[in-house]
Amino acid sequence: MASNTVSTQIQLVNRPVGWPTDADFRTVTVDLPELAAGQIRVANEFISVDPYMRGRMNDVKSYIPPFVLGETMTGAAVGRVIASANEAFAIGDVVTHQYGWRDLVQEDAAGFRVVPELPGVPASAYLGVLGMTALTAYVGLLEIAGLKEGDTVFVSGAAGAVGSMVGQIARLKGAKRVIGSAGSPEKVALLTSKYGFDAAFNYKDGSITDQLAAAAPDGIDVYFDNVGGEHLEAALASLNDGGRAALCGAISLYNSTDAPAGPNNLSNIVTRGLTLRGFTIGNYWAHLPAFSAEMAAWLDSGEIVFDETVVDGVENSVEAFLGLMRGENTGKMVVRTGGLIPTL
Structure with a gap:
């Protein structure tokens, strides 16, 4: 059974030249400290790998800062709160955030957004059709x-x-x-x-x-x-x-x-x-409310359908990313980290 205090994380250690390889990354484990006031701890259920992340592996000026060598990579993820020192977040809440490429994340609650659980719709949808x-x-x-x-x-x-x-x-x-x-x-x-x-x-x-x-x-x-x-x-x-x-x-x-x-x-x-x-x-985040309302209605009516390509295991995140770049995905490529069952 996975520990709820040890986080497995993926870090970039080299700037790739051409196609990234396994040697450009490393997997580390991090012991999480006690929660500080205002923090929450989240067990990620799914993390996103996306084409734009390739650009962030280069040390060049762009619309988003490059990944820092030796630090854990970031990106969209969805998971559940398993510990909270912030009254706005309850254990079991489903949240989205940008602290991807790890199975457990602990940060100030300001970096998370609670999202509703929709009947028949997987949480991973918040990385794709609802995200x-x-x-x-x-x-x-x-x-x-x-x-x-x-x-x-x-x-x-x-x-x-x-x-x-x-x-x-x-x-x-x-x-x-x-x-x-x-x-x-x-x-x-x-x-x-x-x-x-x-x-x-x-x-x-x-x-x-x-x-x-x-x-x-x-x-x-x-x-x-x-x-x-x-x-x-x-x-x-x-x-x-x-x-x-x-x-x-x-x-x-x-x-x-x-x-x-x-x-x-x-x-x-x-x-x-x-x-x-x-x-x-x-x-263009100002368009999010209008988009969310229309997309939820389209999903509910069956007018929008979606596919996901799911790779299991946070340790396989690099292979999922490379598969995406090779065009091996249909629909959204996500990594299922498994998450943890919250203890109430």
């Missing part, structure tokens, strides 16, 4: 790209955590046609059979530009970019006059050691009057 992942899809599609009823939408990385939400939200908000790309026949089939995409293609099967043109013969109005590179070039070729692109990620480039070549058709931005707008979700 930052789906909020990113919601904001990127509606606020950044300005989706309009009747638009044709293209989503790259469409079977991933964000992409699968983008396609479904676009359909619910009145898109005329929704097209997605993915990296396997199984994922392509899932896009049309489960997530409601009108068309999908495997980007490994040939020219992305040609496949997108075939799927969208009348062009596209909105592009949601999770991949960058050749996908962005294909979207620039297909965007209609006045088209808009929300640039969310560029996972195809994150582990590259060579300077990436830019799309060769950037002049289309000028000649077609296109708008390409990058964003990070940290600047």
